[in-house]
Structures are given as structure tokens and as C-alpha cells.
Amino acid sequence: MLEDWTVIITACLVAASCSIIGCFLVLRKMAMVGDAISHAVLPGIVIAFMMGGKMGSWYLLVGAAAFGLITTFLIEFFNKKGGVQQDASIGVVFTSLFAIGIILISLYTRNVDLDQECVLYGDLDSVYLELQEPFFGFMIKPTIFQLLVLLLVISTLVIIGFRGLALTTFDPAYAATIGISVMAWHYVLMGAVSISTVISFNSVGAILVVAFLITPAATAYLISSKLIPMILLALLFGVTASFLGYLLAYKINGASSAAIATVLGLQFVVVFILKLFKDKIVLLNRNAGNR
Amino acid sequence: MIIHVENPIVEVHDLTVSYNSKPVLWNVDFTLPVGQMIGIIGPNGAGKSTLLKSLMDLVPTSSGFIKLFNDDLDKVRHKISYVPQRESVDWDFPASVMDVALMGRYKPKNIFGRFTKEDKEIAADCLKRVNMLDYANRQISQLSGGQQQRAFLARALAQQADLYLMDEPFAGVDAATEKSIVDLFLSMKKEGKTILVVHHDLQSAIDYFNWVLLINTRLVASGPVKEVFTTELLQETYGGQLTLLSKIGDLIKEKQFPMREQ
Numbered sequence: 051m052l053e054d055w056t057v058i059i060t061a062c063l064v065a066a067s068c069s070i071i072g073c074f075l076v077l078r079k080m081a082m083v084g085d086a087i088s089h090a091v092l093p094g095i096v097i098a099f100m101m102g103g104k105m106g107s108w109y110l111l112v113g114a115a116a117f118g119l120i121t122t123f124l125i126e127f128f129n130k131k132g133g134v135q136q137d138a139s140i141g142v143v144f145t146s147l148f149a150i151g152i153i154l155i156s157l158y159t160r161n162v163d164l165d166q167e168c169v170l171y172g173d174l175d176s177v178y179l180e181l182q183e184p185f186f187g188f189m190i191k192p193t194i195f196q197l198l199v200l201l202l203v204i205s206t207l208v209i210i211g212f213r214g215l216a217l218t219t220f221d222p223a224y225a226a227t228i229g230i231s232v233m234a235w236h237y238v239l240m241g242a243v244s245i246s247t248v249i250s251f252n253s254v255g256a257i258l259v260v261a262f263l264i265t266p267a268a269t270a271y272l273i274s275s276k277l278i279p280m281i282l283l284a285l286l287f288g289v290t291a292s293f294l295g296y297l298l299a300y301k302i303n304g305a306s307s308a309a310i311a312t313v314l315g316l317q318f319v320v321v322f323i324l325k326l327f328k329d330k331i332v333l334l335n336r337n338a339g340n341r
Numbered sequence: 342m343i344i345h346v347e348n349p350i351v352e353v354h355d356l357t358v359s360y361n362s363k364p365v366l367w368n369v370d371f372t373l374p375v376g377q378m379i380g381i382i383g384p385n386g387a388g389k390s391t392l393l394k395s396l397m398d399l400v401p402t403s404s405g406f407i408k409l410f411n412d413d414l415d416k417v418r419h420k421i422s423y424v425p426q427r428e429s430v431d432w433d434f435p436a437s438v439m440d441v442a443l444m445g446r447y448k449p450k451n452i453f454g455r456f457t458k459e460d461k462e463i464a465a466d467c468l469k470r471v472n473m474l475d476y477a478n479r480q481i482s483q484l485s486g487g488q489q490q491r492a493f494l495a496r497a498l499a500q501q502a503d504l505y506l507m508d509e510p511f512a513g514v515d516a517a518t519e520k521s522i523v524d525l526f527l528s529m530k531k532e533g534k535t536i537l538v539v540h541h542d543l544q545s546a547i548d549y550f551n552w553v554l555l556i557n558t559r560l561v562a563s564g565p566v567k568e569v570f571t572t573e574l575l576q577e578t579y580g581g582q583l584t585l586l587s588k589i590g591d592l593i594k595e596k597q598f599p600m601r602e603q
Contacts, residue, residue: 077434133361214452218442221430227423228396229415274435276481278440306472 057192057306058296063197064250065310067204068262069270071242076267077219078239083125084135084263086144088239088247088256089120092151095248095316099159111248119237119242125248126236193253200249207242208281215239216277245321258307262288265314269321287317342574344564346374350504351396356405356444358388358395364558365391369405371554371563373537378530380550380566381539384579387557388424389539393506397423407529409504410533421449422502424493426509432481432489439477441492442468445499467498487518494525505529507538513547523549543575 075084091114105290121143122320128139179236182189184273219224226232243263250259266287267280274280302309349372358366366388368536373379381389389473395398396433398414410417430576435474442464443456471491476484480494491509497505508590511519526549540546546566553569555561555578562569 077431079431089578184477210453212568213447216436216451217447220434220442221425223394223399223429224423224444224496225447226399227421229418230452231449269433275482276437276440277435280435335572 053334054093056194058198058252058293060194060290061292061296061310063194063201064254064259064283065242065292066202067197068250068290069266069284070204070208070281071246071272072263072267073284074215074239075243075263077277081264082140083240084243084247085126085260086140087121087243088251088259088263090119090144090147090151091244092148093117093154093246094307095153096154096158100154110252111245114243114248115244117147117331118247119241121127121244122237122240122337127222161307163200169185177279196249197253200246202244202283205244207238211235211238227238231307254307258311261311261314265311265318266291269314269318272318272325286326287314291317308335342562342564342568343371343560345372345567348375349373349408350375350410352408352411353396354406356392356395356397356407357403358391359403362501363402364403366395367559369541369560371560373535373554373563374552375535376530376533377552377555378526378537378550379535379537379552381556382539382541382543382544382546382578385541385562385576389541389556390508392556393423393508393537396506397421419500420503420521421506422497423506424497424508424510427486427493429488429511432484434481436481437478438468438473438481438484438488438492439464440475441481442473442495442499444522445496463501463597464499467495468492468587470498471495472521482545484557487514487567489521490514490518494522498529501533505534505536507536509539509541511540511542519545521541548569 072081072084075081094113094117095110099110101109108258125136125139125144128134128142129136132139134142180191180193183190183195214230214235218230218232222232226237246263247256248258250262253261266284268289270280270283274283291313292310295313296306298304298313299306299309348366351371351373351535353369353371356366356369357364369392381392383389391400394407395402396414407414410420414421414498443460445467446460446464465474465477468477473488473491473495475537481489484492490513494510497507510522514522526538529536538550540549547570550566552564553566555564555569555574557578557580564572
């Protein structure tokens, strides 16, 4: 029973942080930048790991955040200065960095607890096996503690920086003309994505992180007419998918990460179909009204 | 023919802007008077929008300097309102018309703060002025092109600036909306505001503006519309598009400049 709750709480915490920050990625049409960062932080993690950090330590965080920002910078640089299309630029940068990370893993960390499988798919169910450690007098699992801090940081960022993020997302040119640094907000957001990715993917893996970043936000986008409700809806979708996904995994005795990502996809499809029906009904009503 | 003015609100010297080492604006040099409706006129790709953007430091300039209110841009940003082309933003963004108008109240100082009651009243007033108050709670994706443009103008009004830079405000709006926007500009001009508008319809330009910049990468002319709208200068701006030009020539003679100035 405790095992179940540990996994569900872990998934919910990742879901919450990622779906909040993901809303801004989706609205900036940068969803794939989230994907890129979640892969390209790998060399940073491996280098930090080789320098003596252990899985889940704060060293890894710094290494990953650095590579996240390098990724963002390179994508921007090739796109703006080199005239390469943004999607091509993303593809070039993140596959190269990810591959470098994989080479580093296979060369130097052969005998330790870091492998490609773990990075890509994570191991949600193993969080339970972690030993509890004391933080501020509470016995808590380190992963869960880190995720709690992450959620706190992300929520604070979005609450305090709401206007800056919203304005630079909707109309960056206008924001620049009133003296707001569009670049600074861009890097703050990308830094947040990098940190979320690296803290999260130890427990859930790079693929589920990307699913949490993009899918709840995309689902909420379909049916939101204001930004704050969109963020809250994304949060709701992310958290409920964590619950339902875990239940599904339990029933079929499968991997929790995959089950959760599947539920996220199903949520999107259901909302998409409902929206199609609703649009049709609105259209029919309008036509009937005109007659 | 470039006429300079005393105490200009906009002063541009030797401005050159290039994209990928191809010049978009070349050696542009002019001064603009306060309190006028000013048109920036020229063919497609002449650098009209780029000129506005370089005034707001949105594009890197290769050479030259710009003074606004006889000062550096960073010191007078609060006195300037820039309205980008309507297509430059994603109108499917989850925001209401009121949200857009309220963006006019953002300043670097209050970016972490909250809106005051005054901010909200100003935004509502500005929506009323562009006849959009009834749509305040509507999502911007449900607006027509003309309504989107008016939402943008409400945001600009909410900035309470003295100098307005408008990039193609008449693009893709119907005749009635165009008329209402022109009326709005005229009432702003009466309040002493200076309005700089990128425009590409020569016929209506004669009616709308009392000062005109003709550009085609180089600045061809800057001066009162009466003196600038000559067949010769228009020909220099538009190159050899003679049919268009002879029509305009007829138009100029016919209308004999019915100025809106009283």
C-alpha cells in the first residue's frame, strides 16, 4: 500500500511541475524544445556523475541545467544567426548532445547505476526502494523531497513571473518595446524546463517527462479561453493521469511510466473528440438561429 | 526632397539597416514634427515596417543614430506606443479582449505586481473608445480582423503615450473599421498626439496624412503631403509603375488636396 502511494505521489509531483511549465512551452510553439532539452541534458548529467555526484544529487542538477541552457542557446543561435529552420536546428542540437551523453555513459560509467534504459524510460516503481532521509526533521525519500522543492520553485516562478511570461509569450515585440527583456524571460523559462526535466527524469524517464510537459498543456489548450484556467486544467489532467495510469499499470501489471503516458494520450483524444462535437453543436445552433 | 523641422519628435540620422548583408534601409535621414498624422509610404519591401522597428530598437542597425523626444529610446519608452502588425501575434492565445487592453498598462516596474483599480478603469475606457467594451470578456480568437485591430489599438491607447507607431493598422480591415480607426487617429491628433502610420494605399494617403515619408530603401521625400505628393517624387518611390502613377496624378489634380486640417 505504501509502495503504491509513494509511486503515485512521485508521479503527481512530476506531473504538476511539468504541466504548469509546459503550458508556456506549448503557447510559445516550443513544445519540441522541451523534448530537445529533456534529451540534451544527458551529457551534463553524465559529466556531473563522473565528477563524483551520485544519482539524484544536486551536482547533477547544475550539470543538467547548464546543458539545458546550452541547448537553448545553440538552437537559438543556429536558427537566428545561421538561418537554419527552428525545427531543423532543434533536431541537430539535441540528437548530437544526447548521443554524446550516451557515448560518455558507455565509455566511463559501465559499472554503475546509470544506463541508457534508465535515462529513457526511468524507473518509477523503484522510488519506493529509496531509503528515507531526514529533511528538516521529516523522514522523506530524497526523490520526493527534490520534487517538492521543484514544484515550489516552479509555482513561485509562474505566480511571480506570470505577467512577464504571459506577455513575452503573446507578443514579444510589444514586450520589448516597453522595455521588458524578452531574452531574459526566455532563458528563465528554459532554465526552469531544464531543471524540471533533470529532477523528474531520474524517477520517470525522459519520455514520460516530455509527455508531462506537452500533453496536459496541449489538452488544456483545446478547451481554454484564458491562460490561468488553462494552467489549472493542465495541472488537473497531469495529476489525474498519474492516478489513472498507475491504476492501469497495477491492473495489467505493466510499467507505470508507460501506462501514465498512455492515459495522457487518451485524455487528449477524448477532449479532442468532445471539442469536435461541441463545435459542431455550436455551429448547428448558429445555423438554426439564422433561419 | 527632405524637409527638416525645428524641435522634432523623431530625429533619424544616416540610418542603415541590413538583413543578411542586403540593405533594407539605406542612409535614411529625416526629422518629424510634433502633433501630426504622418504616413510612411512606399512599395512592398521598401523597408516601411523595418523603419518603425528600428525606431523601437527591434532590429539591429548597421549605422546611424535615432533620437526620440530629443533623447535616447530607453529614457522615453513610456512616452511611445508601438502597435505591431496584427498578424505578428497568435490570436488563438488564451486571453480575453480585456487582457489585451490591460497589457497596455504593463511597465517594467509593475511586471511583478498587480493591476490597480485605475489600470482597469483606463483599460475599460480605452476599449470603450474603440467600441470594443461589449467584447471585453470575449476570447481574442473569436474576433474578426477589424476587432483584433481595435483590441490592439485599445492596448495602445491604454499606454497613454505621446507618440504612436502603427504598423499597417488598416491591413485586412473592412471599410467601416478603417473609417472608425481614422476618426480615432484624428481625435488623438487633436489631443496633441503624434501618429506615425505605415500605409500602402496612395489614394487614401492623400486624405489621411498631413506629413508623409516616401521610402524605397532610400528615403525619397519627407514633408507636408501637399509638397511631397508630386508625380515626380512618387515615380522615384515606385519606380516605373506608370499606370498606377498616372492614375494618382489625376487623383491629385482632381482632389486638389482636400486636407482634413481645420
